[in-house]
Amino acid sequence: MEATEYLRVSGLHAFYGESHVLHGMDFTVRRGECVSLLGRNGAGRTTTLRAIMGLTGKRTGSIMINGREAVQLPPHKIAQLGVGYCPEERGIYAGLSCEENLLLPPRVGSGGMSVDELYALFPNLHERRHSPGTRMSGGEQQMLAMARILRTGARLLLLDEISEGLAPVIVQRLAEIIRLLKTRGYTIVLVEQNFRFAAPLADRMFVVEHGQVIAEIAQHELHEKQAFLQETLGV
């Protein structure tokens, strides 16, 4: 394994009960790289992130995170390898205030952002810190779901559909934050339906279909692969 590889998923199969969702996913993410998993709904992108976190049913194959095999580990051990997960449904706890949500995930590594730094980055969260989690707007909930994993010292961020259903100005703000995180050396996996959001941010893109990676596209190839993308993704 190359020293710069931070995440290597190989031959990953995952199941929900009887249904076989991932059929041998293969991809790698280098340290400090931002990659995006593209594909239609139901292609298996969200399941890939959930499988990396150990949240699906049975998994086979291999998931190397920073040199450690994680395919047999329970979710809390996987998180403790330094992984931060932002689920598609955002997962803001209704029974916890905004600040309790922010402070909930325990540290999984060193060098996480301080609460002050996060409030500077997401000023809305400071204003809403005493509000119950679910009284917040969709955009605020998304900011909270992001901020929450930046405090823990996680270096690998798995972000699922973070731009979904948000106003353009908020999507723009999220893109700025991803750029900032890239400059700070975070390793990021973006699962995105919104191609226009993901394309400028991702160093490489993996096109997923039927639970497999069917193509890899580097940032500089975007233009020439336009026709292919249009066909497979409908963008």
Added chain:
Amino acid sequence: MIELFGVPLPALLGQLTLGLVNGSFYAVLSLGLAVIFGMLHIINFSHGACYMMGALFTWMAMEYFGLGYWWSLLLVPLSVAIVGILIERLLLQRLYKLDYLYALLLTFGIALMLEGGFRAWLGVAGQPYSIPAELAGALDLGFMMLPKYRAWVIVASLTVCLLTWYMIERTRLGAYLRAATENPALTQAFGINVPVMVMLTYAFGVGLAGLAGVLAAPTTQVSPLMGSNLIIVVFAVVVIGGMGSILGSVLTGLGLGVVEGLTKVFYPEASAVVVFLIMAIVLWFRPAGLFGKAA
């Protein structure tokens, strides 16, 4: 002598404090049930048996080891909690993926086994346990004599309930607990060891039942059957208060103890059914209980 509605005041106040004492037991027991239900979503039918074990362990500690009340107050809830850990690790955790009914049947079976086991060993006759010397006697409040031990039970129970509430609602550990209750999978994906929290929650819940058993030992005849006599009322309390509500179970427990006590004064014939009557009325108007949230 002062009378209120034709009842002498001291008799009224006496029943009121007795009601509060019973209410304290209801509160601590239903609190344990609520904590367990909130996290594990199971109704712990062995709760009465754990209460019984608490009282029996207290009596045994004195009988076999010469350990007094204060030692028992510390050690017995811990031992009952350890029994809880064994139950959870060896049996209960295997059922989480199945329908809740299986866990209900299992805990009911455990209750029957524990009661049967202790009955075979010790018989059904109640064992006396005396009030510790420090809490013997009564306080003269001027208008009534308040037995010290009753005051102690009320104060100790309320303190435990308050501390439990504080721990769950105001501390970091409590936030983990609330988060794990709401979304166990995501909470575990944040790096929190949810299976261990589930185990400790069960242990804490039955430990509370054990504590209620210690507090009850000097007020009643300690016998293997004492749990099943009480637990039916406690389940009614939980249903009235609303499943899983911490505050609801405590307030309802105390309130129903008082109502029961007062019914003994004014219409003794109804005292055994008043709780169930209230349960029926509450369920008629609020199926989720007084403090419960409708699903």
